[in-house]
Amino acid sequence: MNHPTEETIFVIAHCLLNPLARVKGIRKPDPIDTKNKKIIQLPCPELIYAGPERGKKAKEEYDTLDYRRLCLELFFPYAEMIETFSNEGYEILITGIPKSPSCGVFTTSVFENQVAEGKGIFFEEIEKELIRRQIPFKMTE
Template structure:
């Protein structure tokens, strides 16, 4: 098999929806079409780790960006990304192209253009209905994507970002078609 020397980095949950917070899997058939398109275009796929899963495990509650915006979580993100940064540097040194990093909009970690936001803290059971209803989507990246962008910028590595919006995954497919 001839190597394409084209790679993409993808958010963990795009390849493994089991890693998501229970109840958050949407339009899996459309995600599968995106993954099929990547394979059809002969991209090597590097699955990034899920910082939420690697820190809190599978039985975690849903969080918002503000809950992850701590020095501890950012350090965790830097640490788990380091081996992938090493791969990026190594691949590029021998002529491979990293064509895109594909994240998942709405995620407090892997959102590219959008993330979930609210001022939540304390016991989940103690949150009042209006506090729960304060959840909103804001036009910002998630914490893991912010950390990755900062690391890549410091290393002078440019990798285009593509957002998969699970409510409208067709936009991501169009961008991948152009790679």
């Protein structure tokens, strides 16, 4: 985890606060300390796209035009909020989930149950949109 300042907005993957969104049967993420933090909870794109009974999938299976479009549409109003806070001088720290095909930052899951370096699909779209808007941000998982 980076060392945030008091002026940080924490933008976090949905299941960090709501583990019910995760694929059933997989390990719950470690709880995060929310005390005195300013938090924006992102939506869970897999839950919206594939429902609560979905199985575990690899990044390649989510790498479709439809899913990328949904991810960008879901993120759009959040990008607006983040841009507003960034313009007000807040640092933006975005926290994803290790090995997630959607929300991984340093690691994601690919075919044959392998872990690979790189971002999940949702976080790739988030990164592209924030770069397009020239918003400074950091990402961690």
